Amino acid sequence: MAEPVLALRGVTKHFVQHLRGGIRLDVLARVDLDVVPGECVVLDGPSGVGKSTLLKVIYGTYRVDGGSVSVAGTDIARAEPRAVLALRRTVMGHVSQFLRVVPRVAALDIVAEPARARGVPAAEARDRAAALLARLNLPEKLWSLPPATFSGGEQQRVNIARGFVVDWPLLLLDEPTASLDAENAAIVAGLIEQARARGTAMVAICHDGAMRGRIATRLFGMQRVEQAA
Ligand SMILES: Nc1ncnc2c1ncn2[C@@H]1O[C@H](COP(=O)(O)OP(=O)(O)OP(=O)(O)O)[C@@H](O)[C@H]1O
Secondary structure (H helix, E strand, O other): OOOOOEEEEEEEEEEEEHHHOOEEEEEEEEEEEEEOOOOEEEEEOOOOOOHHHHHHHHOOOOOOOEEEEEEOOEEOOOOOHHHHHHHHHHOEEEEOOOOOOOOOOOHHHHHHHHHHHOOOOHHHHHHHHHHHHHHOOOOHHHOOOOHHHOOHHHHHHHHHHHHHOOOOOEEEEEOOOOOOOHHHHHHHHHHHHHHHHOOOEEEEEOOOHHHHHHHOOEEEEOOOOOOOO
16 A cells, blocks of 8 residues: 555544634544545535535644644644645645635636746646646636636636646645536546546545545545534
8 A cells, every 4th residue: 555645643623613602613533534646535424524624624724633634744733834835835736615816817827826836837837727727618718817707617617727737746625616517527527537547645525426426536434523511
């Protein structure tokens, strides 16, 4: 078995809901998970069980109360912000549900940016970005425009292209096909399969049954944590 790119051990996380009288909510309790190159693990469990929270813990957005989150050997849950940013630049990509639009930057450059940040020359990065946008059926006349005014599905395709412009060791996918029609969703499934074949490890949230059946190599079942009285 290959070495895991991602290894979670005993991960525990709670929130205190300050707007609701300081109620404590235990969301993750002693979560263990290994993900090796070429796997696509889909998080499985009812709404509110902590799937998005777990993805944010892996991406280094949230600190944890206990346990460790090893991303390519670094415990990201405890890493300094600078180390988190370095891992995001070199090891770990993230396709979020919604595009974070950068004002006045063209769609093509938004897609090319992660490749540029990893040292790919500008022309090659733009070529890769163009190939992905074409594959995802984004009309070419939109490529030079900032995506602020794009439709939800167009923005999501820009976001997906941005996620796949680099061969990440680890890629996190948060509902990557939620706003897409069946044809474009199938294209995304193809991108995921190709990335797996190249050795990318993936962790995904995907509520659509047909899509998860197509992309998941394994489901990771999550259960609600019993709340302390
Ligand atoms: N930043 C936060 N502060 C306080 N509570 C939070 C925060 N983020 C999530 N929660 C709570 O933690 C629980 C788990 O939320 P999370 O979004 O991880 O669930 P989920 O499994 O992704 O749900 P869904 O499938 O509906 O998206 C929820 O009860 C939510 O209200």
